[in-house]
Amino acid sequence: MKNIVIAGGGTAGWMAAAAFARFLSPNYNIILVESDDISTIGVGEATIPPIRTFNAGLGIDEREFIQKTKGSFKLGIIFDGWGRPDQKYIHAFGDMGRPLGLISYYQYWLRANLAGNISTLWDASPSAQAAYQNLYSHLALKNGGHSGVAWAYHFDAGLYAKFLREYSESRGVRRVEGKIVQVNNNGQNGNVDSLILENGDEISGDFFIDCTGFRALLIGENQGAKFDDWSHFLPCDGAVTVPCADNGPLKPYTISKAHKAGWQWRIALQHRVGNGHVFCSEYMSADEAQAILLAHLDGEPYEEPRHIKFTTGRRRQWVKNCLALGLSGGFMEPLESTSIYLIQTAIARFLSLLPSGPQCEILAQEFERQSQIEWQGIRDFLILHYYANQRKEPFWARCRALEIPQSLKDRINLFQQSGQIFRHDEELFTEAGWVQLMVGQGIMPRAYHPLANKLDDAQLAEFINISGAHARDIAGKMVDHREFINLLLDRKIEP
Ligand code: FAD
16 A cells, blocks of 8 residues: 545545645655535534644644634633523533542532532633633643643634645645546455546545545445434534624633524634534524524624535445545534544544555454444533433424433433443543533432542532632633733744
8 A cells, every 4th residue: 555545625634634744654645636616614613622632743833823723722612501591511621620539529529519519510620710711821731730721722624724735735745636526446346446537637546535525425425335324313404604703802612502493603713703503404494593693693794604404423434445534424513523533533543553455344344443432422422412401492302302322321320320420432521521511411410429428528628629729720820812822923922
């Protein structure tokens, strides 16, 4: 295997190109084919902390990245109106307090809460405390000690792809402009042999990466990988998006606001706010979804709204000598900003299973096994947002009545009865993520881990107080989010 062809140049295509340029060049020839006539989806703008591992792996400088993508920092996601219409909570990144002895902070908090203590779970989260005040800095991390802050980014998807394109081309990736009109197969083994472009050119390769977005030209149309439809679990199937002006402070978090048959995102970048309304077409027309979105913008819209249709689910991502990355491999709504993460982990998984030749079925099977666990863990996490709601609208009533996966039922039962949460296998979401979601959506357990009783009442109160004071102290060392970005870009602080 020597020649790898990437079909498509959206976020998935250029992330793959950049990673291959970094880790496979010069032993492999990397070609990326994309068509300027076919636009990218262009809306994946919120990420989660593992994106930093990806960027670090490429050796990307954070200042240059923030500058070139007009990016901002993200400490979590505020969920507005998800449990009850008048309730908000944050899924904050990083620590939710520090463990003590064998058990996590939240076990002590559960005990205190059951005894009537009024502190919230998030009082002990430095990221939550900072986010609520539009503060940001991760530099406290560098001054010794453990700050407990974790961060991700918001960025302009088009600029990110451009940034990665420059990175990739400067490291030997060859970009070919052209529309793919045909995929040629090998008559003997069914592998993809080459791509035919509209101008008649033929691009041959040993391995093909399908990054053609929802079209799934290679993996779907050509290789016929079956799409596993998950809309019975996650029924939203459309989105309307529009960027607008930002009239307030630069928020270091994504907002997810529930509406009557879906939810709206708000992602603040340096130069604009990205907005979108994800909705279920069975309960709301596209026109109504658009009207609701436009009525809930913070500033003047910059463009005409764009409509996108989708089906939630995934297909087998690796078939013969073809691997699907990004939307061609499947889609789950951006409620927890997981799609770009799934591209990143699929690239890493492919590199760890790198085939040496065209006979790679056993590697493809292992890829599938690992990916299924990962996707299902995220799917369950998303379902819980919908399932555990106390809203009155028909759409939300239907979500409460959803037949949810057994794995999720078991997790909810365990938490309700014992206060325990465990991370399954190597799934993305940590104990801290799950506990915020459960508590935030109104699922409160009847019990807590018995080892939380090792503290007497006074010690418990002191531990809760100290944990909150630590979080406030870390947040207090931060500065206004926009000011932090200006200081970074003006080279007054080092990343
Ligand atoms: P695309 O961006 O669609 O790119 C496809 C590429 O294939 C293009 O370059 C196109 O030119 C090329 N192509 C297609 N057909 C041909 C052809 N015949 N010949 C040549 N080239 C071709 N993810 C997140 O992580 N966070 C988010 O906040 C987030 N929000 C989202 C909101 C919505 C409404 C949607 C739908 C998705 C969101 N995502 C988000 C997902 C994210 O946008 C995608 O995972 C990411 O952009 C990758 O897209 P892609 O590269 O697979 O496809």
